[in-house]
Amino acid sequence: MKVIKIGGAVLDTPELRQQVLSAIAQLGEPCVVVHGGGVIATRLAQQLNVSQTMIEGRRVTDAATLEIVVMAYAGSVNKTLVAELHASGCPSIGVTGADADLVRAHRRQHPTIDFGFVGDIDHVDADRLRMFLQQGVSVVVAPITHDGNGQLLNTNADTMAAEIAISLAATRTHHDETVSLHFVFEHHGVLASIDDPQSRIAELTADDVAALIERGVITKGMMPKISNALRASAAGVATVIQHVEACGTFNGTRVV
Numbered sequence: 523m524k525v526i527k528i529g530g531a532v533l534d535t536p537e538l539r540q541q542v543l544s545a546i547a548q549l550g551e552p553c554v555v556v557h558g559g560g561v562i563a564t565r566l567a568q569q570l571n572v573s574q575t576m577i578e579g580r581r582v583t584d585a586a587t588l589e590i591v592v593m594a595y596a597g598s599v600n601k602t603l604v605a606e607l608h609a610s611g612c613p614s615i616g617v618t619g620a621d622a623d624l625v626r627a628h629r630r631q632h633p634t635i636d637f638g639f640v641g642d643i644d645h646v647d648a649d650r651l652r653m654f655l656q657q658g659v660s661v662v663v664a665p666i667t668h669d670g671n672g673q674l675l676n677t678n679a680d681t682m683a684a685e686i687a688i689s690l691a692a693t694r695t696h697h698d699e700t701v702s703l704h705f706v707f708e709h710h711g712v713l714a715s716i717d718d719p720q721s722r723i724a725e726l727t728a729d730d731v732a733a734l735i736e737r738g739v740i741t742k743g744m745m746p747k748i749s750n751a752l753r754a755s756a757a758g759v760a761t762v763i764q765h766v767e768a769c770g771t772f773n774g775t776r777v778v
Contacts, residue, residue, distance in 0.1 A: 533558070543607055566590050600662055619668065
């Protein structure tokens with residue numbers, strides 16, 4: 523059982539997006555596809571003249587920004603992916619965390635920073651996700667959650683993917699069922715030098731991450747991806763950070 527998170531830069535590049543969707547269709551099994559769309563949301567915010575604030579790769583979400591990310595993620599991006607997956611021969615359904623109460627969250631509390639309407643996940647309904655998968659339907663999940671009291675929340679897509687994978691792994695009904703998490707983006711894994719595709723780091727541990735942050739190799743938008751990959755791996759999920767062309771395989775940076 524695969525959970526595949528597609529990065530925003532891939533979503534915003536038609537050739538890369540089609541490449542990864544074709545690879546998903548060729549997997550031969552339904553999967554959970556989690557997407558962001560930060561590049562698209564930022565562009566829409568600029569068009570609407572709504573200023574954006576990012577802190578360590580995470581978007582501060584005021585009321586205006588929440589409207590933008592709901593439009594971008596739950597609307598345009600999600601439904602485009604569903605349509606293109608169908609065109610590739612992959613039956614799919616597009617949802618947010620709020621749909622069918624799939625992902626319940628609470629508004630983030632931070633001692634010094636007001637992140638606005640940002641949601642930290644409390645619960646994933648893995649059984650409901652399995653219901654779709656068992657019917658042969660891939661589930662395309664936009665990172666919009668809710669708090670159970672009518673409030674939508676913006677949740678980091680890397681976190682959403684990790685929490686879904688962890689929940690699926692924790693609720694396995696068969697001993698031979700495996701859950702893997704694939705962070706698919708525009709680079710060939712975690713690179714020691716961003717300008718050198720051959721500098722891919724084959725394996726990454728928590729100790730390695732601390733050193734790479736100190737050296738400035740892991741920064742900004744990579745921080746949530748790496749931290750969530752480590753957390754999923756620690757929970758027993760086989761995890762890899764990889765390029766589009768390796769979607770669904772383990773040809774990339776394994777996180778252990």
